[in-house]
Amino acid sequence: EVQLVESGGGLVQPGGSLRLSCAASGFTFSSYAMSWVRQAPGKGLEWVSGINSGGGITSRADSVKGRFTISRAIASNTVYLQMNSLKAEDTAVYYCTMLNDWGQGTQVTVSS
Secondary structure (H helix, E strand, O other): OOEEEEEOOEEEOOOOOEEEEEEEEOOOHHHOOEEEEEEOOOOOEEEEEEEOOOOOOEEEOHHHOOOEEEEEEHHHOEEEEEEOOOOHHHOEEEEEEEOOEEOOOEEEEEOO
């Protein structure tokens, strides 16, 4: 059974940083691309960033370019999202995804 468990969310002031983690299990982690998707209050889903199976190719939405960095640790089956220079509009529930499987999400709130 595929399991994706996010952590690291919380309340942060504008300009601050957070690092989200996604612990993956139940599949061959090194064989699959992974993504982060978010949903802001009252809005639809927004793809944030993705990383290929080997970790050498990444992509990100224009809205987070230059501020967010995705990475993965094959040894620990974990995907990370380093978020810097956070803005109020980054407030959302952040989900880790692998194909059609999703984690439960972690809340990120950016507010002073």
